[in-house]
Amino acid sequence: MGPREVIVHPDAVVLAQAVAARLLTRLVDVQSVRRPAHVGVTGGTVGIEILAAVAASPLRDAVDWSGVHLWWGDERFLPDGDPERNETQARRALLDPLAGALPAGNVHPMLPSDAPGIASPEDSAAAYARELAAFTGGPDDGSGARVPAFDVLMFGMGPDGHVASLFPGHPALGAAGTSTVGVHGAPKPPPERVSFTFEAIRAAREVWVVAAGAAKSAAIAAALGGASVEQMPVVGAVGQERTLWLLDAAATPAA
Numbered sequence: 001m002g003p004r005e006v007i008v009h010p011d012a013v014v015l016a017q018a019v020a021a022r023l024l025t026r027l028v029d030v031q032s033v034r035r036p037a038h039v040g041v042t043g044g045t046v047g048i049e050i051l052a053a054v055a056a057s058p059l060r061d062a063v064d065w066s067g068v069h070l071w072w073g074d075e076r077f078l079p080d081g082d083p084e085r086n087e088t089q090a091r092r093a094l095l096d097p098l099a100g101a102l103p104a105g106n107v108h109p110m111l112p113s114d115a116p117g118i119a120s121p122e123d124s125a126a127a128y129a130r131e132l133a134a135f136t137g138g139p140d141d142g143s144g145a146r147v148p149a150f151d152v153l154m155f156g157m158g159p160d161g162h163v164a165s166l167f168p169g170h171p172a173l174g175a176a177g178t179s180t181v182g183v184h185g186a187p188k189p190p191p192e193r194v195s196f197t198f199e200a201i202r203a204a205r206e207v208w209v210v211a212a213g214a215a216k217s218a219a220i221a222a223a224l225g226g227a228s229v230e231q232m233p234v235v236g237a238v239g240q241e242r243t244l245w246l247l248d249a250a251a252t253p254a255a
């Protein structure tokens with residue numbers, strides 16, 4: 001695992017455009033050497049702006065979307081189509097514009113609260129763990145965090161330093177031996193969520209943390225200053241090959 005790289009862009013609009021361009025370039029590069037590519041997208045303000053910027057970019061046609069699988073690092077445990085679901089927002093921002101290019105079978109949302117057989121965040125988490133394991137190749141021995149080797153796993157960060165739906169001091173931080181965890185009592189609504197575990201996150205080739213706005217700068221300062229994962233979960237989001245923190249100037253603490 002390499003050192004964390006911090007890249008600062010002037011404002012949130014440029015940040016979203018730059019991350020979109022970076023993502024599209026990464027996909028083109030990956031597709032020149034292997035297929036399929038696996039990407040984890042994020043919800044949140046800047047996360048959805050990035051997806052909209054991807055949809056609006058002429059570079060999107062440089063990617064063969066039939067060779068890309070899209071996943072989510074966390075989801076709000078709500079009914080299908082709820083406007084607060086990360087999936088619903090991503091469909092509007094990116095998936096609907098890509099319809100026809102990105103096969104429906106390549107899109108892997110976490111199951112909503114009203115899906116058949118899903119009664120709890122744990123049910124949805126378990127279903128997602130099975131879906132992830134099906135894309136790892138090799139036999140499923142039913143143990144551990146079995147995930148595809150994500151080419152990019154992207155996360156927003158809350159003002160409290162949460163990443164995915166792993167919140168400071170929350171029991172889900174310690175989930176082990178599995179790729180996903182059901183979350184109850186999240187301090188940010190809705191309280192019930194489904195999240196990747198740190199084991200799943202740390203298996204990614206590249207982890208990108210994206211944050212914009214002055215409300216994030218105290219958490220960034222604490223994380224860069226050596227806060228623990230328990231205090232600032234974002235510090236636990238580390239990739240195998242690369243960890244990028246992509247910030248705007250307002251989120252960047254003064255040197």
Ligand SMILES: O=C1O[C@H](COP(=O)(O)O)[C@@H](O)[C@H](O)[C@H]1O
Nearest residue numbers: 042043044045046155156157158
């Ligand atoms: O609830 C969530 O929040 C975070 C960060 O959101 P932001 O609006 O402060 O950028 C997001 O990354 C996560 O996916 C989402 O579920």
